[in-house]
Amino acid sequence: GENVEQHPSTLSVQEGDSAVIKCTYSDSASNYFPWYKQELGKGPQLIIDIRSNVGEKKDQRIAVTLNKTAKHFSLHITETQPEDSAVYFCAASTIYNTDKLIFGTGTRLQVFP
């Protein structure tokens, strides 16, 4: 079955710097890759997603890139702000099992003022 690995587990950056979180997946049939942000005391919230027919997607300061050959996808946050501090989860689902989303183990991002 699908396995998703996420790195790093913790990431500290200075406000204004960029942050990059990387995930690799095992199943080449994976076709949907969302990213969720979990703030303290809350449930995860979708921030951006990408499908396998697209190589990159941007939404203001957030972008996701997908490399299907290498089977990895990354979240890029530019001009980080203290409110970006949270736990971020990547996830993947396959074309033959759209009922199941496999999550990575999470990255705790801390943005220092």
Added chain:
Amino acid sequence: EAQVTQNPRYLITVTGKKLTVTCSQNMNHEYMSWYRQDPGLGLRQIYYSMNVEVTDKGDVPEGYKVSRKEKRNFPLILESPSPNQTSLYFCASSFDRINSPLHFGNGTRLTVT
């Protein structure tokens, strides 16, 4: 306001005492799911439901039961809780299947002593 509501937020119980965590969504979503979140393990799916009276096992279903008698409600039942079920639990819903954004509740922190 569109939301997924879980109750209770915190629960401390003893081994073997049956408990139910409720989950309700007001978005008329067909898909609902339960996850547990543990340090270093990310989010793991317990059970999911595609519609009323349709439920299926996720990756870690042992020790849990669910029911979907109404579209809006999806309770998680622990018939005989054990300490290894101490965890943070999240209910989530989406319009249809996994490729629609998942909306999460704010979580239930369960401690079994």
